[in-house]
Amino acid sequence: MSKRSERHGALSVSRTTAVAARVLTQIRRDHRTLAMLLVLPCLLMTLLWWMYLDAPGDAFDRLGPVLLALFPFVVMFLVTSVTTLRERSSGTLERLLAMPLGKLDFLAGYALAFGLMAAVQSVLAVGVCVWLLGLEVAGPVWLLGVVAVVDAVLGTALGLLVSAFARTEFQAVQFMPLAVVPQILLCGLFVPREALPAVLEVVSDVLPLSYAVSAMTHLTASDSTAEVWGDLAVVAGFAVAGLVLGAATLRRRTP
């Protein structure tokens, strides 16, 4: 066995999948978290459907897709920021960085694991919405799932990034209102984005969740997918930028 490891910098597939498999094993062992990740979005979508059951109009068809974009983003943001923080404070991150593991291997491993979790979560939530609750989707249903997964990866990327600025799990959780709630307020859920005051519209234009919600809304309203792919590309761009910035916050040397 060669003791001298190969130089790295490029992403290592085997190390990335090692990290992803390890994260998934940890989630699998934590039954409560697993149940929350998978069942909670379905229950909340059902609650939304129930709320509007007797109301006139198509409010569920309008709001449902927005929430389908929100859940994977918010959930993965929280889960990732707490898990990575734990990894930083337990010393396992330092140990990994002292090994021949690239920072991007580490982050990509997390993104892969949570992306997979998000895929399962979305399949369940989208399935419940479309087949049980009668959500009307004009575009292809599978694309709804793709958008949800990309949103989840975005949540993972931002969660990784903010965990660098938190010292405790307490603080990490508090970053949720700071990093996520403004995006929810400005994403077009409450006031259509074009009806926002000019300054807020510009702010909303540079927030990734706006594009995630826009992709979902397009999908349910029309069967042309060009705009969806455009929005999706923006969200994916933000996710990649978040991962790269997150990599920059992982320091091998610490005071």
Added chain:
Amino acid sequence: MMKTTVQVEGLRVVRGGREVLHDLGFTLPAGQVIGLLGPSGCGKSTLMRVVTGVQAGVTGSVTVLGEPAGSAAVRSRIGYVTQAPSVYDDLTVRENLAFFARVLLPGSGAARRQRVEECVAAVRLGDHADQVVGALSGGQRSRASLAVALLGEPDLLVLDEPTVGLDPVLRVELWAMFHGLASDGATVLVSSHVMDEAERCDRLLLMRDGVFLADDTPAAIVERAGVDTVEQAFLRIVRGEEAA
């Protein structure tokens, strides 16, 4: 001519605006167990972090296995155990090792699995290998962490207080293992604040407030101070310095 594993010259470390290591210089040869001894807070852990290349705020020259400390080429040749067991609480001992092995050791799965079993056996955790680390005792967790450091058959093993809280039988076994690794050619740097462990080392670095008080074999240190134990020698040297 002995091979040099670690060479340090003019080392200073600043943490939080305060210099904690003052102009240290030393070399560690291959094939020895070197004890880094001193009271809590004297800079042992910082020095160990410098050698493994994870400490920021370092000036001076630190060469490890012929390369600057922390460079990619030497990282896989060092095993480092921090005071806090750096393993995943929610995975079993075996799962922890299997994961770190996948990160550390490229190549076939069978060879990796065999290495995992060897390391579990080396730290005497065979009976607990399928238990979740979080359910183990403090001493067992730190041994799990030690097992991870052994995975890559490192040329330099840096162990920060690895024997805290272990029963005497196990401590003797671990020290025997350290000497076994050293006789196979590895360099083992072990810190401790328990002076009676010092006698087991091939060489001692006695440290206080970020400087070395002595750097020699335990026998030579004891003899020069004209006392019976390393602990007495430590006291004699400190009082001598304070009187001077």
